[in-house]
Amino acid sequence: MSSRSPILVFGHLCPDTDSVVSALAATALLNGRGMSAVAAMAGPLTPESRFALSRFHLPCPEPLGSVSGRQVALVDFSNVEQGPPDLENAQITAVFDHHRCDALVAPRTPELWLAPVACCATLLSGLFRFYEVSLTPELAGGMLCAILSDTSQFKSSSTTAQDRRAAEELAGLAGIKDINGLGAELLAAKADISGCSMRELVLRDFKDFTMNGHYVGIGQLETPDSKPLISLKKELLAACAELVAEGKESVMLAITDLSREGSYILVVTPYPALFEQAFGQPLRDGCAWIAGMISRKSDMVRPLRLAFESVRS
Numbered sequence: 044m045s046s047r048s049p050i051l052v053f054g055h056l057c058p059d060t061d062s063v064v065s066a067l068a069a070t071a072l073l074n075g076r077g078m079s080a081v082a083a084m085a086g087p088l089t090p091e092s093r094f095a096l097s098r099f100h101l102p103c104p105e106p107l108g109s110v111s112g113r114q115v116a117l118v119d120f121s122n123v124e125q126g127p128p129d130l131e132n133a134q135i136t137a138v139f140d141h142h143r144c145d146a147l148v149a150p151r152t153p154e155l156w157l158a159p160v161a162c163c164a165t166l167l168s169g170l171f172r173f174y175e176v177s178l179t180p181e182l183a184g185g186m187l188c189a190i191l192s193d194t195s196q197f198k199s200s201s202t203t204a205q206d207r208r209a210a211e212e213l214a215g216l217a218g219i220k221d222i223n224g225l226g227a228e229l230l231a232a233k234a235d236i237s238g239c240s241m242r243e244l245v246l247r248d249f250k251d252f253t254m255n256g257h258y259v260g261i262g263q264l265e266t267p268d269s270k271p272l273i274s275l276k277k278e279l280l281a282a283c284a285e286l287v288a289e290g291k292e293s294v295m296l297a298i299t300d301l302s303r304e305g306s307y308i309l310v311v312t313p314y315p316a317l318f319e320q321a322f323g324q325p326l327r328d329g330c331a332w333i334a335g336m337i338s339r340k341s342d343m344v345r346p347l348r349l350a351f352e353s354v355r356s
């Protein structure tokens with residue numbers, strides 16, 4: 044590969060709005076610093092990210108092809124298991140992330156920008172200032188959408204003061220006066236399940252984790268009203284069971300109701316007791332309501348990891 048081929052900038056598999064918009068933002072940042080970068084995405088747009096791009100007239104990143112031998116910059120993830128399979132053969136030049144970083148394989152030292160904020164776009168908005176690269180109103184609007192999405196409209200326990208401050212600054216740049224109104228439009232787009240198979244719903248916003256040597260996959264659907272989704276509980280559980288039958292050890296789908304501020308969890312696992320221990324609720328037919336559970340990172344992954352790690356392997 045020629046040394047002139049641009050740095051490929053992309054987020055995790057099953058990209059969410061943050062992965063798509065932060066890829067565009069990091070690309071603009073790297074280009075603004077005189078590097079050559081191009082944005083890509085490791086999966087199709089979700090209804091929410093499609094809304095965010097069209098609302099702010101942003102281009103759609105190109106579909107990610109092979110990354111073998113390429114220079115890459117990662118946004119919104121830093122664990123190679125959440126990226127494409129040939130990522131280990133790429134040269135990671137930069138990482139911009141807000142998740143726990145525990146499986147990064149990078150032979151040469153990359154630029155590492157990690158911060159415990161709720162959204163990668165929050166971190167990037169600060170870096171535009173740091174590098175004195177100007178941010179377009181369009182990108183600012185897209186980044187505001189990413190923050191609204193990742194913080195579940197500031198209801199998630201992972202929300203920090205920096206996320207709120209960045210959202211206000213970006214709203215000013217984008218000319219958005221009603222942040223809550225934009226959040227409601229975004230959530231309506233996110234909750235659109237028309238024409239989707241049960242499997243597509245489980246996998247729409249799905250992440251793979253390894254907990255004490257055990258595989259756990261967690262999908263999340265956010266909605267202003269969980270009733271339509273909960274009426275599909277049996278079918279959604281069957282789709283989770285299908286993924287388990289294909290080799291995923293434990294699969295959980297969280298249906299997060301932002302009006303009631305909690306989540307229904309649907310779980311198919313050989314270790315139901317560990318899920319009950321993690322969330323303090325019995326599973327009935329593989330299902331439970333967990334009040335206050337909104338953030339995957341803080342309210343789902345963290346307690347589950349502790350439960351799995353409490354078992355001697």
Ligand code: MN
Pocket residue numbers: 055059061062119
């Ligand atoms: Mn993400």
Ligand code: MN
Pocket residue numbers: 061062119141161162163193
């Ligand atoms: Mn994110």
